[in-house]
Amino acid sequence: MSQFNSIKELLNTLSRGNKLIAEMFEKRKLPSYRYDYAVELMDNNEDVIRLLLSKNIIVQNGAYIELDDQYLNFFEDILEVNEEINTFYINENIQQVKEYATYYLQSNSEAERFKYLRNVKSVLQKIGRSTLRNIVDLNRNIDNAFKTEPNYKIKLTRLENYKGKLESIQTLIEQTERLLREEEETFFKLATDEGLKEVRIQLILDLTESRQNLIETRQQIIEYINQIKYQSKFIEKLKQLKYLRDQFEIKHKTNIREVLSHNNAIIFEPKPSYRLKLSNDNLGKDEYFPLIIKVRKRYKSAINPLKQIADNFTEKDLELEAEKEVFIDLYKVRNDFKQSGNDLFGFLMNYQFVREVSFEERVTVFCQIISMFENELDLSDNFLKQDNIEYAVVYPK
Numbered sequence: 039m040s041q042f043n044s045i046k047e048l049l050n051t052l053s054r055g056n057k058l059i060a061e062m063f064e065k066r067k068l069p070s071y072r073y074d075y076a077v078e079l080m081d082n083n084e085d086v087i088r089l090l091l092s093k094n095i096i097v098q099n100g101a102y103i104e105l106d107d108q109y110l111n112f113f114e115d116i117l118e119v120n121e122e123i124n125t126f127y128i129n130e131n132i133q134q135v136k137e138y139a140t141y142y143l144q145s146n147s148e149a150e151r152f153k154y155l156r157n158v159k160s161v162l163q164k165i166g167r168s169t170l171r172n173i174v175d176l177n178r179n180i181d182n183a184f185k186t187e188p189n190y191k192i193k194l195t196r197l198e199n200y201k202g203k204l205e206s207i208q209t210l211i212e213q214t215e216r217l218l219r220e221e222e223e224t225f226f227k228l229a230t231d232e233g234l235k236e237v238r239i240q241l242i243l244d245l246t247e248s249r250q251n252l253i254e255t256r257q258q259i260i261e262y263i264n265q266i267k268y269q270s271k272f273i274e275k276l277k278q279l280k281y282l283r284d285q286f287e288i289k290h291k292t293n294i295r296e297v298l299s300h301n302n303a304i305i306f307e308p309k310p311s312y313r314l315k316l317s318n319d320n321l322g323k324d325e326y327f328p329l330i331i332k333v334r335k336r337y338k339s340a341i342n343p344l345k346q347i348a349d350n351f352t353e354k355d356l357e358l359e360a361e362k363e364v365f366i367d368l369y370k371v372r373n374d375f376k377q378s379g380n381d382l383f384g385f386l387m388n389y390q391f392v393r394e395v396s397f398e399e400r401v402t403v404f405c406q407i408i409s410m411f412e413n414e415l416d417l418s419d420n421f422l423k424q425d426n427i428e429y430a431v432v433y434p435k
Contacts, residue, residue, distance in 0.1 A: 073103050076103055138161070139154075184265075371407065
């Protein structure tokens, strides 16, 4: 197996084969991708394909090629299109938090404590993101299983498995919350870091949102399972009735006559039809003209509807009218500001624009100039206030 010597070499290799990699990823759910298709896609440049094979980015199996699982999983995770629900990651992350917290408390070096503190924050953020994403994937898979799986037994089994994964996510959320409570009196109390406090608060919010989402997911999956069981039972009974009917035994082995005689369901009645007459005003509208043509063809009417002819244009209709709108040239304002020597906000409050500009618009221009020309400005740490608006003092570099 050929290894990459640097991240630069990896990125260059992916860049050279990006066209083929992108298409193979888009067609990853197809059963196979032929080597001949890859050669044709790369304009007969087999050197790039051999390079991808030598680096194990793609693997070959006879006349077919496919993306290596390592890169396939990486692309699916980054693009958040992975349909697999993985609950083991949170357990591993919880253990990592405990380990890093222990290392932090036992360390005597400030540099080492900072390293372990950074690792704890990274893992906590990963737990929150991964939990929310797993719930989104779980909801999508539940809907796909219920709406697209044709086999009732497989559909029910898949939903039961997803229900088990839901319970696993619920358990892991509780374990994470327990971890935060256990470490509250030790690690979180001793590690006085503002960034850690923000990460911890965000994780609590993510776990709360995840818990609320799981309530809806649990209700949805229970409803789907109940529907499937009911439909499956109904279909089995229907199959039995069909078999008895085909054997001409349905009248003697069932009470179908008695059941139907006491059933007044609407499905046994003729379907009523209601005629709706359109008004003359609606019939004269252009949107109803295709409908009139369709009805005429159905009834083969000999009456030809007259086509509406538009009136001629008048000389006034042919006159050109120009609409003018005055725009503010932010580049000119930037250049004038550089020559003024004043702070940006005070300069804009007294600047003579090409048209009348309100106070709110001047504040908007202030924000636009900072956003567009940030590298040309010196944003100080001083703040001033005017008309309930607090703004930073900005000078040109």
